[in-house]
Amino acid sequence: MLKTIYKKIADILMRPFRKHFLFLIAFFILATGPFFLWQFFYQHLLVNGFLLTVHCFIISYVITLLIGLIKPDKLRKVIQGILLLIAAISFAINFYCIFELGYLLDADLARLMIGTDLNETREFASAMIPKWMIPALLGIYLVFVGVWALSRKHPLNLGKITSRLAMCGLLLCLWVNARSWKVWEEGPIHRIYEMTQYEVTDDLTAYYTHPKITFNEDNQLPTDVVLIIGESFSRSHSSLYGYDKDTNPCLRAYCDSSLVFTFDSIDAPAPTTAESIRLMLSTYSQVDEEHPSGKKWFEFTTIIELMQDCGYDSYWFGNQARGSKKNGATRVFAEACQQRKFLQHEGADRFNVTTDMVLVDSSYQYVHDAKPEELHFIIYHMMGSHFDYAMRYPKEFARFSEKDYASQPESHRATLAAYDNSILYNDYVIGQIIDLYKDRDAVVIYLPDHGQVIFRDPKDPDYFSHGKKKNPFSYALGVEIPFIIYASPLYQKRHPLIMQRIRERQGELTSWNSDELPYLILDLIGVKEVGGETIQTKSMLH
Ligand SMILES: [Zn+2]
Secondary structure, eight states: OHHHHHHHHHHHHHHHHHTSHHHHHHHIIIIIHHHHHHHHHTSOOHHHHHHHHHHHHHHHHHHHHHHHTOSSHHHHHHHHHHHHHHHHHHHHHHHHIIIIISSOOOHHHHHHHHHSOHHHHHHHHHHHSOTTHHHHHHHHHHHHHHHHHHHHHSOOOOOHHHHHHHHHHHHHHHHHHHHTGGGGGGSHHHHHHHHHHOOOOSOGGGGOOOOOEEEOTTOOOOSEEEEEEEOSOOGGGOGGGTOSSOOOHHHHHHHHTTSEEEOOSEEOSOSSHHHHHHHHSBSOOHHHHHSOOSOOGGGSOBHHHHHHHTTOEEEEEEOSOOOOTTSSSHHHHHHHSSEEEEOSOTTOOTTOOOOTHHHHHHHHHHHHHOOTTSOEEEEEEOOTTOSSGGGSSOGGGOOOOGGGGTTSOHHHHHHHHHHHHHHHHHHHHHHHHHHHTTTSSEEEEEEESOOOOTTOOTTSTTOOSSOOTTOHHHHHHHTEEOOEEEEOHHHHHHOHHHHHHHHHHTTTOOOEEGGGHHHHHHHHHTEEEETTEESTTTSTTO
16 A cells, blocks of 8 residues: 555656656756856856756756646646746747846846837847847757657657656755755746836825925025936946047036036946836935835835925926836836826837937927926936937937047947937937026936946947946946036026035035935925935935
């Protein structure tokens, strides 16, 4: 009796080797392979790579075992097929991430993918996927299909003795994994767990807390507070910060007439859009991100709520795609504003993307009609220098061309020229937005969500996109941003105390992270305290 039970259990446990061996191997390579291969080939961590291989093998074995129990056979085969299809897709995504971005698909990247719309994904796919990658992937898939076709005639399973040996190997794996269980944090199950932990809301106003706001003595609120959120602008490509090409002539002219003030050494809180905006527009900060208190990011007070509580009418003009409800940040902030306008055509194709002047044209009437006795908080969300750079400016702004970059590697020149042209056009648009407010009591802040690496990482000389999160050097390059404040003549006249602080601080700043942007905005309108917290200590003008 005992013997038959033992035999039955042993038979079930051996099944992944004796009956579903091909599925086991295919799943092991496609679904979990990128995790350990990344450790070996990208991180060069041999021990970690080995421990993760063991961990992944156990996962693959358990999944094969469980699926092997499904009856009838037809249903089991369908489920195996679906799982392998998902594994093949995730393999392709991870393959791309490893070779192009230097890290595996993680919660942030998944968020970025969900947060971008179909157009952006299409642009990204057409421009960012290296030509060799598609044949390489197809080649890998073809090998699997070939082996599968062969196995239909000669089933690829282990025999009696080899499967016993494999079982011994599995027990050894279990022992190794038990001693190094922490390695699971870098494995596929933990990744999936992390991705499900990300929580979103589609209504920030449901979390409003209306903290008590007190103002400085005799404070007079400026009528227009304008926040321009740019896109992918690296400080290293701004002539305001010493770049040798004249990419910021409009803003330079404003600086020369003491209307625009530049601030140095400012970093964005993240190298990607949704994450950065989430941190910039609310009192949620990098500190809260590193030391989670259990309070979710959308439960923190946002600058939109605070400005509304100060009496400002809020308006969001966005030239980036509206995005899905789950895009994690941009859309929920726009929807918290009393009014909003999304200017990017939904479903427009990659050659029909609206350039940023649409922001000026569509807000012109609003600013024109805005009564000076009312208060307005206007947010512009630009397309800026979002990849593909060459699509971000009209032809007349194509001032830089490949020949201007003779000292750079030939393969970089076209990208550099397109990037600088997009910065030049961006400069013009910011100038035009500022112009809308020049006769009003207005303060305008411009900052991009993050920068770009732009071929500056010597270890990865052909890389130009977002800073890589797992590589501190690349990350630091990716968060370097320009930061400017425009103060209209009327604002300068009416708010002399804050102007004195702006003048004192410009140029001498040592370091500030734009995740504290809400405090700066509140400081600029004369708020003293919010919910008992002093504003000035966190404002960069402190
Ligand atoms: Zn961005």
